[in-house]
Amino acid sequence: MAAARANGPTEVNTMSERTSGTDTGTGADTNANASTDTDTPSDAGQFASEAGQFGSEMSGETVPYGEPLVEIEGLKKYFDQSSGLFSGVSVDTSQFPPISVGEERVKAVDDVTFDIRRGETLGLVGESGCGKSTLGRTILRLLEPTAGRISFKGEDLATLSGEDLRTKRSEIQMIFQDPQASLDPRLTIGQIIEEPMHAHGMLDDEGREARAKDLLERVGLDPHHYNRYPHAFSGGQRQRVNLARALSVNPDFIVCDEPVSALDVSIQAQVLNTMERLQDEFGLTYLFIAHDLSVIRHISDRVAVMYLGNIVELADKEELFENPQHPYTEALLESIPVPDPRETGARGVLEGEVPSPVDPPSGCRFRTRCPRLIAPEAYEWTDEEWAQTRAFMRAVKRRTFEPMTAAELRADFFGGTLPQGEPGRIVEEAIELVATDHESAAEVTQAGQQGETATDGGQATAGGGQSRVVAWNSATTLLLESFAEQSICARERPAYEIEPEYGGESHFTACHLQR
Numbered sequence: 001m002a003a004a005r006a007n008g009p010t011e012v013n014t015m016s017e018r019t020s021g022t023d024t025g026t027g028a029d030t031n032a033n034a035s036t037d038t039d040t041p042s043d044a045g046q047f048a049s050e051a052g053q054f055g056s057e058m059s060g061e062t063v064p065y066g067e068p069l070v071e072i073e074g075l076k077k078y079f080d081q082s083s084g085l086f087s088g089v090s091v092d093t094s095q096f097p098p099i100s101v102g103e104e105r106v107k108a109v110d111d112v113t114f115d116i117r118r119g120e121t122l123g124l125v126g127e128s129g130c131g132k133s134t135l136g137r138t139i140l141r142l143l144e145p146t147a148g149r150i151s152f153k154g155e156d157l158a159t160l161s162g163e164d165l166r167t168k169r170s171e172i173q174m175i176f177q178d179p180q181a182s183l184d185p186r187l188t189i190g191q192i193i194e195e196p197m198h199a200h201g202m203l204d205d206e207g208r209e210a211r212a213k214d215l216l217e218r219v220g221l222d223p224h225h226y227n228r229y230p231h232a233f234s235g236g237q238r239q240r241v242n243l244a245r246a247l248s249v250n251p252d253f254i255v256c257d258e259p260v261s262a263l264d265v266s267i268q269a270q271v272l273n274t275m276e277r278l279q280d281e282f283g284l285t286y287l288f289i290a291h292d293l294s295v296i297r298h299i300s301d302r303v304a305v306m307y308l309g310n311i312v313e314l315a316d317k318e319e320l321f322e323n324p325q326h327p328y329t330e331a332l333l334e335s336i337p338v339p340d341p342r343e344t345g346a347r348g349v350l351e352g353e354v355p356s357p358v359d360p361p362s363g364c365r366f367r368t369r370c371p372r373l374i375a376p377e378a379y380e381w382t383d384e385e386w387a388q389t390r391a392f393m394r395a396v397k398r399r400t401f402e403p404m405t406a407a408e409l410r411a412d413f414f415g416g417t418l419p420q421g422e423p424g425r426i427v428e429e430a431i432e433l434v435a436t437d438h439e440s441a442a443e444v445t446q447a448g449q450q451g452e453t454a455t456d457g458g459q460a461t462a463g464g465g466q467s468r469v470v471a472w473n474s475a476t477t478l479l480l481e482s483f484a485e486q487s488i489c490a491r492e493r494p495a496y497e498i499e500p501e502y503g504g505e506s507h508f509t510a511c512h513l514q515r
């Protein structure tokens with residue numbers, strides 16, 4: 001097995017490959033009477049020449065470009081699912097003792113290892129609820145890690161506390177999705193931008209005002225609007241204020257959590273272009289969280305794909321988009337344009353539900369939904385036999401077919417010929433369990449109606465329906481335990497480095513197809 005680290009430390013930064021945006025605001029983002037919301041390349045040149053004014057405060061020089069600025073190793077963040085006196089206590093009268101205290105914890109981030117290199121934008125993408133925000137917040141120590149190491153410029157953030165952590169925080173900032181909610185409406189934008197400088201004891205009053213005005217200009221806003229209130233600005237402009245505030249304390253690293261998701265598409269590109277320009281000017285490193293792959297493609301140098309608390313693939317942007325190796329990444333890319341996962345139906349692109357992060361699957365996290373689950377090595381399979389068995393197993397598990405006789409099932413799923421040897425015997429046993437051969441027509445009708453809604457082990461149904469559901473559950477268990485659970489995908493956690501074909505020096509994929 002190749003290295004489990006999601007990326008190697010030696011790769012050179014690829015910022016030059018990124019398309020540099022023309023960054024010319026069109027003024028379309030104008031609910032605002034406060035500013036024209038334009039950024040021009042000439043402004044950028046002007047700002048760059050002025051960079052020395054505050055540039056001496058930058059502290060990222062200790063880490064060369066392209067070298068790891070942030071190193072994350074074995075990071076876990078588990079949440080207690082409920083709080084209160086009886087949290088985690090479960091009662092099961094069929095057992096002795098009937099009361100047990102279980103470990104009901106949401107494994108939001110579960111053993112994640114990767115680097116973020118100085119000067120790069122690492123895009124982090126995945127379905128809603130996969131743990132992106134939790135990962136970002138835990139890296140910043142806004143959430144306490146459950147386990148693991150977060151090293152920033154070689155220093156372990158997890159061991160810092162008090163004043164040391166506070167000082168370090170000025171070097172690491174975060175920008176949130178909702179620019180409206182993160183700006184205090186009672187403060188002028190000047191006060192908002194100066195607030196972090198106050199907190200970190202930076203500069204005197206005059207110095208802070210000069211810096212705030214300078215930053216307003218750098219983010220593409222008019223410095224004369226220093227005394228205006230947030231309500232006078234459009235969404236895109238408010239996000240620029242947020243950028244200015246984050247930049248006020250000279251950070252090296254910014255976690256951007258869906259920073260443009262709430263903005264119109266036309267405004268998104270302008271804000272992204274400004275972020276790219278500021279990155280070059282200030283020597284910033286971004287962890288850029290988004291569910292929208294087109295945004296990720298626009299801004300990222302490398303891309304990490306997250307699923308159910310794990311990083312499942314990490315590669316250079318071109319490599320990831322042109323040569324995806326993980327079936328989950330492939331499914332995400334096939335779904336472009338990615339619908340907002342918060343809207344209902346977005347998960348229909350991928351088969352099945354995301355399993356609970358309280359009890360995630362062993363081995364590969366994606367295996368329960370994976371269309372390319374690997375055949376168990378214990379048996380001799382032809383590709384066709386395995387494909388047929390897998391399709392039957394999934395159909396039984398998800399109860400996606402009408403009641404049928406054994407002969408119909410054999411014909412429908414296996415073309416009339418079951419796999420050879422032991423797999424065939426197991427399949428036959430499952431077919432006997434779910435087939436209707438031994439049921440009367442009335443039972444079939446009744447059971448079909450009840451079975452459609454009964455997926456809870458049969459306890460909520462009665463009569464023929466109950467025995468049918470019990471039989472289906474037995475068939476599901478038999479097939480899953482005999483086949484799915486015996487696959488390498490269930491037995492070993494995958495972690496492979498492969499040779500990239502489209503750029504970059506490393507390509508990490510958590511898929512046993514690469515074994």
Ligand SMILES: Nc1ncnc2c1ncn2[C@@H]1O[C@H](COP(=O)(O)OP(=O)(O)OP(=O)(O)O)[C@@H](O)[C@H]1O
Pocket residue numbers: 079080081106107108126127128129130131132133134135291357
């Ligand atoms: N404070 C919390 N307590 C308990 N569970 C939490 C808490 N915060 C997040 N979770 C759970 O952790 C998992 C990861 O959530 P997280 O918000 O990090 O995902 P995400 O990928 O950022 O999703 P989204 O794109 O919707 O924000 C989810 O199952 C979520 O319900």
